[in-house]
Amino acid sequence: MWRTRGCLLQSSTLFRQSLRVLSSNSTSAVGVSNINQVVSDGTPSFTANESPTSAEEPSQSRFQKPKEKYKGSIDNAETAKFAAIAETWWDHYGPYKPLHAMNPVRLSFIRSALCHHFRKDGDTAKPLDGLKVVDVGCGGGLVCEPLARMGAQVLGVDAVEKNIKVASAHAIQDPSTSSIQYRCTTAEQLVLEKQEFDAVLALEVIEHVADPMEFCKSLAALAKKDGMVIISTLNRSISSYGLAIVGAEYILGWLPKGTHDWSKFMTPEELALLMNRASLSMEEMAGIVFSPLTQRWSLSDDTSVDYIASSVKKQK
Numbered sequence: 001m002w003r004t005r006g007c008l009l010q011s012s013t014l015f016r017q018s019l020r021v022l023s024s025n026s027t028s029a030v031g032v033s034n035i036n037q038v039v040s041d042g043t044p045s046f047t048a049n050e051s052p053t054s055a056e057e058p059s060q061s062r063f064q065k066p067k068e069k070y071k072g073s074i075d076n077a078e079t080a081k082f083a084a085i086a087e088t089w090w091d092h093y094g095p096y097k098p099l100h101a102m103n104p105v106r107l108s109f110i111r112s113a114l115c116h117h118f119r120k121d122g123d124t125a126k127p128l129d130g131l132k133v134v135d136v137g138c139g140g141g142l143v144c145e146p147l148a149r150m151g152a153q154v155l156g157v158d159a160v161e162k163n164i165k166v167a168s169a170h171a172i173q174d175p176s177t178s179s180i181q182y183r184c185t186t187a188e189q190l191v192l193e194k195q196e197f198d199a200v201l202a203l204e205v206i207e208h209v210a211d212p213m214e215f216c217k218s219l220a221a222l223a224k225k226d227g228m229v230i231i232s233t234l235n236r237s238i239s240s241y242g243l244a245i246v247g248a249e250y251i252l253g254w255l256p257k258g259t260h261d262w263s264k265f266m267t268p269e270e271l272a273l274l275m276n277r278a279s280l281s282m283e284e285m286a287g288i289v290f291s292p293l294t295q296r297w298s299l300s301d302d303t304s305v306d307y308i309a310s311s312v313k314k315q316k
Ligand SMILES: C[S@@+](CC[C@H](N)C(=O)[O-])C[C@H]1O[C@@H](n2cnc3c(N)ncnc32)[C@H](O)[C@@H]1O
Pocket: 073, 074, 075, 078, 079, 082, 083, 099, 136, 137, 138, 139, 140, 142, 143, 157, 158, 159, 160, 163, 185, 186, 187, 202, 203, 204, 205, 208, 209, 210
């Protein structure tokens, strides 16, 4: 079972829904090709014609047909977009304006999820004291810095060297963030190094990686036993197409045109499926919504555009 703000949802229901989407011959071509892409990066793990017959989660072999050796999470075309605007991470009115604007809201979710899971008092000055956290795809360190101020021991990693330089240069300006360690590397490299963390974050990253399933498995492998993995991403919906692409990139000009590829977005059901297959048990999910009326961001039951989900590494 995992809960959204205000309601409990059975993950089994979601799996059934996901499988219906995966197996339905009436599913749109976009949906089917995307799911295959999400699940296996180019090598379809199963197609509409080989749909599962039961509503239960299909066997591993059904999902994981032999495929090319995993070549890592980096999609060069995606990382090039971030390298091109690396100097703008701390410009609150630049391309990362939406990330700055949604920061208090997503940090409130993260703080609450971590404090609840690790039985920490969220009302103290340093509620995350003692927790070892890695922020994968940390960009300029927009989340690493407040986490360090909350007492966490933070490692920020990003595939783009320029991002790491900008993040490091910014963090050392303040004693409360100078303890953050930054490295230009990937989740899979940290797994090879057998690194482990209490909490693993990947915020607005999974829609930019080469193989979301393998990426998710790396995130899970980085979590200690009973550790937490928190992922945020964009839903693949009509609303996200209208708001995150047409609105943010073309009308409001918040982001450079072409920042996002809608077909790489993931529905909450697909993320739940990926997490389950990576031995992560989803705990809580919340939508991150922007109100044009109040010009404010908030957490909501509405996951139709952007959402964040916490999960716990299952016991093996
Ligand atoms: C949309 S930004 C999000 C930045 C940060 N997580 C935040 O929310 O403020 C995506 C980041 O992921 C990084 N990235 C993309 N692919 C990556 C990969 N395979 N491994 C690590 N970082 C990656 C990009 O360089 C970029 O900094």
